[in-house]
Amino acid sequence: MADITAAKVKSFRERTGLPLMECKSALTEAGGDEEKAYDILRKRGEKLGDKRSDRETAFGRFGLYCGLDKAVGAIVELKCESAPVTQNEEFIRLADDLAKGLADTDQEITSADELLALPSPSKPEMTLGEQKAELFNRIREKFDVGRMSKLSGSCGGYCHNSGTVAGVLIQVAGGSDETAKDVAMHIAAMRPEALSTEELDKATIEKEREILRAAALQEGKPEGIVDKMVEGRLRQFFAERVLLEQPFVKDDKQSVGQFAKGNGMEIKKFVSYVLGQS
Known part of the structure; x- marks a missing residue:
């Protein structure tokens, strides 16, 4: 022996x-x-x-890969069983590696298994799945890869509370990393439903228009001015739900759209996740 x-x-x-x-x-x-x-x-x-496969993973963090100097951006949700693990350096590295792996590949990734089969950016001798298994063997806590998104082109991003609450990825043209991050922070705080009024669900708009019209008529307003009143009140509805129309959190005297334009930046698309929410 x-x-x-x-x-x-x-x-x-x-x-x-x-x-x-x-x-x-x-x-x-x-x-x-x-x-x-x-x-x-x-x-x-x-x-x-x-x-332990049936254990609940109610905590976690977002891995984020972005930058205006990069050709693609990505965000990945990595969930775990307990809050302390979200601060573990290797867990943070795995979350970021998942995002970078997603960004780096030319493959169309649609599932966690496909993502985990990719090479690890920080441990090239391993796949991301092997990196995840190795970390499980150290921590002995279940991990789940949740939602993921990839956007082509220059991207900015922000992860709220060190990535353990919310994560945002935005695709932009122009601007700077700092202005893109400012808008991503706004999205994390205000959670808009759509980028522009054109992208907001049409059925939602029509339903709100009907509600506002009925309310105006009930107030006894003349039918001749009801439609103008409804359109005016719809602007407030848009300001609550549409990113480009929302008052900017850092300066509510201007909208997010005005802030972006003033900084030479066009916001093309965004992805916003809150941990654990579908």
Whole structure:
């Protein structure tokens, strides 16, 4: 039997991040061979992962890859079981690697399994799935890859509360990283439903128009001016729901559209996620 010294167990623990006794058990089973012991721990982790597959992942963070100097931007939701794990450096790296992996690939990725099959940007000898499995084996907590989006062209972004509450990715033309981030912060705070009035659901607009018209008639307003009143009140409706019409949170004397135009930036598209919400 190989001599499993305390120093060897300690060194192996530093590599795996697992409890000393579990490391010693794997080394003993492997006859002191670290690589075999590592494989033993990996297989044990896979079995444990299967047992924990039904656990709830109510916490997490967003990985974000963006920049006006980049040809593409991406955002990925990575969920976990507990709040402390969201601050773990390796968990943060995995979330960011997922976003960068999504941005870097030419493949059309439509599922978590397809994303996890891609190479890891920070650990090229591994796939993202292997990186995720290795991290699970260290932390022993279930991770789920949730929603993901990729936008072509220059993108800005913002993750609220270090990415643990909300994440925003916006596609822009012109402007700067800072102005793009300012708009992304606004989106995270105000959660618009659409970029422009043209993109707002037409049925929603017509329903609101009918409600406003009925209210104006009930107030006894002459039919001749009701339509003008309704259109005026619809502007407030748009200002609450449409990004370009919303008062800018950093300066409510101008709309987001006016802020963007004043900074030479056109907002083309945005993706806004709140953790755990569909």
